[in-house]
Amino acid sequence: METAALEYPSTMVTTPTGEATVPAPLRRYRPRLARASEIKGLRHLPELTVVWTKELDALLSHRTFLRMLAERLTATPAPSKIVFLFQTKRRKADQRETAQKLVELFGYFNRPFDLEVAQGIHAGEDAFNEAVAKIVATRQLSSEKSERADHLSELKKVIAATDDLRAKSGKLSADSVASVFGLSVAELAALVGRTRQTASKTPDADSLQPLLQPFERVARVRAVLSPNDFRKWLYLANDELDGRTPLEVIRQGKVALVADLVEDMLTGSPS
Amino acid sequence: MRRRLVRCVAALDFLEGSPPRYLYTSGRPGRCNPRDVDCLYFSETEHVANLEYGRRFVGLGAATEPRVTAFAQVDLKHVVDLSRPAVLKALGISIDDMFALWRSAPSPTRIQRLGLAVSGQRRVSAIRFASEACRRIGTAGWNVAIFPDAIVAPSQVRILGKSGATLEELS
Numbered sequence: 001m002e003t004a005a006l007e008y009p010s011t012m013v014t015t016p017t018g019e020a021t022v023p024a025p026l027r028r029y030r031p032r033l034a035r036a037s038e039i040k041g042l043r044h045l046p047e048l049t050v051v052w053t054k055e056l057d058a059l060l061s062h063r064t065f066l067r068m069l070a071e072r073l074t075a076t077p078a079p080s081k082i083v084f085l086f087q088t089k090r091r092k093a094d095q096r097e098t099a100q101k102l103v104e105l106f107g108y109f110n111r112p113f114d115l116e117v118a119q120g121i122h123a124g125e126d127a128f129n130e131a132v133a134k135i136v137a138t139r140q141l142s143s144e145k146s147e148r149a150d151h152l153s154e155l156k157k158v159i160a161a162t163d164d165l166r167a168k169s170g171k172l173s174a175d176s177v178a179s180v181f182g183l184s185v186a187e188l189a190a191l192v193g194r195t196r197q198t199a200s201k202t203p204d205a206d207s208l209q210p211l212l213q214p215f216e217r218v219a220r221v222r223a224v225l226s227p228n229d230f231r232k233w234l235y236l237a238n239d240e241l242d243g244r245t246p247l248e249v250i251r252q253g254k255v256a257l258v259a260d261l262v263e264d265m266l267t268g269s270p271s
Numbered sequence: 272m273r274r275r276l277v278r279c280v281a282a283l284d285f286l287e288g289s290p291p292r293y294l295y296t297s298g299r300p301g302r303c304n305p306r307d308v309d310c311l312y313f314s315e316t317e318h319v320a321n322l323e324y325g326r327r328f329v330g331l332g333a334a335t336e337p338r339v340t341a342f343a344q345v346d347l348k349h350v351v352d353l354s355r356p357a358v359l360k361a362l363g364i365s366i367d368d369m370f371a372l373w374r375s376a377p378s379p380t381r382i383q384r385l386g387l388a389v390s391g392q393r394r395v396s397a398i399r400f401a402s403e404a405c406r407r408i409g410t411a412g413w414n415v416a417i418f419p420d421a422i423v424a425p426s427q428v429r430i431l432g433k434s435g436a437t438l439e440e441l442s
Contacts, residue, residue, distance in 0.1 A: 151295045157283045224281045229331045236330065239407075242372055249375075257374055260299045261327075268280040268338070269312045270323040270414040271302055271403045 009047030009079075009135045010194060010207065014039060016053060016062035023052055023085060025125035029132075032195070039068045043253060044076040044193025047135050047207070048083065050128070055088040056101050070108040075253070076193060077211075079138035081114045081131045089120040139210060152220060152266060161223040162216050167204040172212040174199040180219055181250070182231065188215075191253060217259035218246070220266065240271060272347045272397065275431075276313035276415055279324035282337040296419060303386040303398045303416035305379040310386060311417040311428070313343055314402065319412035322404040342431045345417065349395040349426075351385065354413060369401050390418040396426050 011031035013020045020033045031050065034042075051069070053059045059066070073082060084105070106112045118127035152158050165180060167173035178188040189199035192211035199208065222230050234247040238261070241249050246258045264271070296309035304310035314320035317340060324338055352358055353369060368381045379387065382400065389395050397417045405412030417428060419441055427442035 151297065152283075155283050223283055224328075224336055226332055233331055240327070240372075240374055242375055254375070261374065263297065263299060264301070265327045266281045266283065268278050268320065268324040269301060270278075270314050270320070271326075 009132055010198060011048040011050065012046045013050045013052055015051065016059060016065040020052060023050070023121055023124055025121065025128055026050060029128075036062070036065050036068075039065070039072060042072055042193075043190055045069075045072045045080050045082070046193065047080055048128075048131055049073075049081070051082060051084045053084070053086060055086050056084075056098065056105070059084065059086075060101060060104060066105070066108045070110070073114065074110055078114070079135040080193075081116060081135060082109075083116045083118060083124070083127050083131050085121075085124040085127065086117075086119045087121070089123075139207070152217075152263060155223075157223045158220045158266075161221075162219045165212075165216055165219055169204050171204040171206070172209055172216055174203040174208055174212060176203075177212050177215045177219075181215065181234070181247070187251075191250070191255070214255040214259045215250075218250070218255060218262050221262045223266065272345060272350045272399070272415070274315070274345065276315060276343045276345055277317050277320040278313050278341050278343070279317075279320045279338045280341060281324075282339050300373065300383065301416065302373055302380075302403075302414075303382050303400060304390070304418070305383040305387055308387055308390045309419050310390070311419060313345075313415050313417070315413045315415065319402050319405060319414065322408070322412065323402060323414070326404040326407065344429045344431055344437075345397075345415070345427070347397050347417070347422075347426050347428075350397045350399050350415070351389065351395055352399045353382075353401065354399060370403055370406060386416060386418065390420050393421055393423050396421040396423075 008029045011026065011029040012034050013022055013026065013031045014034045014036060016036050020035070022031055022033065029048070032046075049069075051059070069082065073080060102117060106115060109115060116127045116131050118124040165172055165176045167176065174185055174188055178185045181188070183191075185199050185203075186196035189196045192199075192208070194208065194211070198205070219230075221233065225233060235245050237243050237245055240261055241258070246261070249255075249258050263269075296311060298307045298309055300306045301310055301312060303312075314323055320340065321338075351362075353364065359365070362385065364381055364385070371380045371382070373380045373383060382398070386398060389398060397415050399413055399415050402412035402414050422428065422441055424442050427440060429437045430439045432438045
């Protein structure tokens with residue numbers, strides 16, 4: 001718990017217009033800055049996205065930006081949260097109107113529980129802390145859930161088959177995972193919604209573990225396949241994947257789908 | 272349905288758990304269940320179970336590797352039998368629905384939705400459905416999807432050990 005809580009989420013600051021600047025309370029998270037035009041090209045959003053803009057009305061006028069942001073959030077695995085930070089605090093007399101406009105804003109998104117709103121920089125600090133706490137708690141819950149449901153992870157042959165994916169720390173390493181799958185670290189990082197720098201700097205970071213775990217589940221098939229056969233299998237068209245190869249599906253960001261297939265292979269689940 | 276069912280699994284150390292869990296379900300989706308609906312899959316014969324296991328390793332060395340065959344004795348009072356045209360007609364399910372691609376389907380297939388409905392009641396406990404592995408080689412064979420949440424006595428599923436003794440039971 002302590003380690004997870006200390007590890008800051010990957011963070012990005014953006015604004016619908018012009019250059020983004022980093023609000024002071026966010027500096028400790030070392031966020032990356034992204035122009036509005038860059039959002040569309042992102043495969044996933046980071047764990048924490050901060051939209052830093054003057055006020056709510058101005059934001060609502062940028063419909064294309066909001067639609068793109070909503071699409072990217074939909075494509076991003078949890079945990080991922082967006083904090084809308086407004087520089088200007090609205091007057092109390094406007095509260096009813098504000099509530100209506102927030103409904104309009106949230107209406108763009110199909111994950112409204114992953115949105116936070118803060119007006120004024122001081123409120124922003126509280127919102128960041130709350131979002132970070134929720135992200136860390138979600139990471140922990142998802143890791144406990146996968147441990148509960150993961151019977152195969154206890155099998156010696158499966159453990160041996162995936163041992164080379166781990167660093168000396170015992171944690172999954174982005175370097176090793178990339179190598180086993182024949183991907184570059186940059187490509188693997190993009191697939192899990194991280195930058196190459198993040199994945200290279202600490203390849204076995206706690207924050208990468210839930211993202212690398214589906215790759216480990218795929219690599220378990222090496223308990224019954226030789227290294228050569230594993231590579232061959234990755235490149236073989238698979239009728240259960242609509243004729244696509246496992247590697248194609250992984251490159252489309254659907255590694256969990258291939259991981260489920262591997263579990264069915266090992267457990268012989270009829271199709 | 273009162274009969275012995277079969278499943279082939281990879282020759283891993285499944286039996287070394289403490290205690291081993293034979294009736295383990297992961298909640299991952301299958302042909303008859305959407306995600307998070309628990310379901311146990313078996314084939315009706317060893318031949319079908321072998322085909323189901325082997326089809327995923329065609330062209331790879333593992334196709335000839337040892338595998339473990341597990342047996343279950345089931346007594347299921349009510350089963351939705353998709354081999355019967357009248358049942359298909361009553362449910363509005365076509366043969367194409369039975370073999371529809373489900374892994375990457377954007378929403379649950381008709382058979383998965385049927386499984387969801389079965390898992391939510393206590394009268395019917397399983398679906399008998401056609402084997403895709405058999406269809407691919409031009410033969411007919413059948414599998415059974417059992418929904419643990421829908422099993423109530425006197426229906427039961429028993430995993431059989433070497434001597435025919437019960438290793439684990441669901442009822």
